[in-house]
Amino acid sequence: MSVPCGDPQSPGPLPLTGAGFPAPRARTFQRKKLKTRKVLSLELHSPMRQFFTGGVEYDACTPPEHIERFTTEFHAFTRLLGVPQAWGRGVELKFRRLGRHRADGLYYPDQSVLVLDASSSSSFAHEFGHLIDYRSPEGRGPLRPCSTVSLLDGFSSFHEMFLSRMKDVASQDSRLGSGRGRLSWDYLASRPECFARAFEQYASERLPQPSCLVGRPERYRGDPLFLGVLPDSIVNYFQDILAAGPFTQGGECPSGLVSSLRA
Numbered sequence: 001m002s003v004p005c006g007d008p009q010s011p012g013p014l015p016l017t018g019a020g021f022p023a024p025r026a027r028t029f030q031r032k033k034l035k036t037r038k039v040l041s042l043e044l045h046s047p048m049r050q051f052f053t054g055g056v057e058y059d060a061c062t063p064p065e066h067i068e069r070f071t072t073e074f075h076a077f078t079r080l081l082g083v084p085q086a087w088g089r090g091v092e093l094k095f096r097r098l099g100r101h102r103a104d105g106l107y108y109p110d111q112s113v114l115v116l117d118a119s120s121s122s123s124f125a126h127e128f129g130h131l132i133d134y135r136s137p138e139g140r141g142p143l144r145p146c147s148t149v150s151l152l153d154g155f156s157s158f159h160e161m162f163l164s165r166m167k168d169v170a171s172q173d174s175r176l177g178s179g180r181g182r183l184s185w186d187y188l189a190s191r192p193e194c195f196a197r198a199f200e201q202y203a204s205e206r207l208p209q210p211s212c213l214v215g216r217p218e219r220y221r222g223d224p225l226f227l228g229v230l231p232d233s234i235v236n237y238f239q240d241i242l243a244a245g246p247f248t249q250g251g252e253c254p255s256g257l258v259s260s261l262r263a
Contacts, residue, residue, distance in 0.1 A: 036060060047071055051078065051085055052114075054092035059118035062095045066212070070121050073213050077125075080206050081238075086245045087132065095121075109134040125207075125214035129199030133192055135246040149241065150195035158234050161227055162194040169224040188225060201226050202238050 039060050046056040048071060058067060077083065091112045098104065098117040105123030106115040107130040114127050136149035149155065166189060170176045176185045187193060201220040209216050220226040227234075 042067065048074065048093055051088035052091050052093040053088060054090050054112055057092065057094040057096075059095045059097060061097065062118045066119075066121070067095075069212055070124075073207070073211055074124075077203065077207060077213055081203060081242060083242055084245050087135070087242070089246070091131065107131055107134075121212050122215060124212075125203035126196050126200040128203075129196035130192065132199065132241060132246070133195050136241055137244055137247040148192060148195075150191040154237065155191065155195060158198055158237070159191055159194050161231075162197070162225075163189055165224050165227065173224060175225065197226055198234060199238060201230055202235060205230055205235075 039058055042058050042064075043056050046058075046067075048056045051074075078085075091114060094113060094115045095118045096115050097119075098106065098115065104117045104120050105127040107113070107127045108115070109130070112135075114124075114131055116124055116127070133148045133150045150159075166173075166176060166185075170185065175183050176188060177183065178185065181187065200214055201217075204211070204214045204217045204220055207214060221228055
């Protein structure tokens with residue numbers, strides 16, 4: 001789930017301090033100020049900082065064994081998918097409790113922050129798909145300085161594959177209703193979401209299973225929100241995007257410009 005304009009939900013009422021004033025609470029993309037020495041030490045010495053140079057933040061409730069497994073499988077992810085280290089330059093990785101967001105992961109392009117739920121990292125490949133969508137140089141240039149690569153013609157044929165498969169079950173699948181929010185046709189059929197799901201499925205087909213970064217390939221093949229068979233052309237497509245590295249001149253796109261390009 002990508003979040004172009006900051007936190008997707010209002011932070012709600014803040015807890016009161018002993019003096020009766022609201023205690024400041026960090027929004028999901030912001031760093032927490034109050035941490036134990038153990039957590040601070042884990043963050044400071046995390047090997048993930050070599051890739052995510054914007055920093056790494058752990059939640060106190062994240063089990064150490066989960067952090068260790070994630071780190072090991074992430075290194076396999078970068079090696080097997082050929083992900084250059086430049087993709088993590090300036091990006092911050094966070095583990096947070098995301099219950100109120102009703103999501104297992106979030107990506108904030110304006111802040112270059114990738115957030116995973118403290119108890120599960122299975123949405124990592126999906127959120128990394130959003131990351132490369134917003135940071136790819138393919139969509140940038142003098143006439144299109146702040147586009148996402150999913151909006152360009154290169155993704156059009158793959159987007160049509162997703163729409164065709166979704167249309168076949170639209171009337172029977174409750175996720176593809178006419179409502180608003182993430183469980184709706186408009187959201188799930190959008191180019192950025194189809195791009196992230198395509199990358200998620202691509203990663204699943206290339207990583208050893210089971211993986212804590214992504215679901216099993218058979219799960220995606222049987223889900224009409226994904227493709228029954230991943231074509232070689234989409235494999236080549238993502239290999240080329242990853243090899244090209246991120247857009248580095250001028251940073252991330254202002255959310256307003258991204259929104260105007262989607263309109």
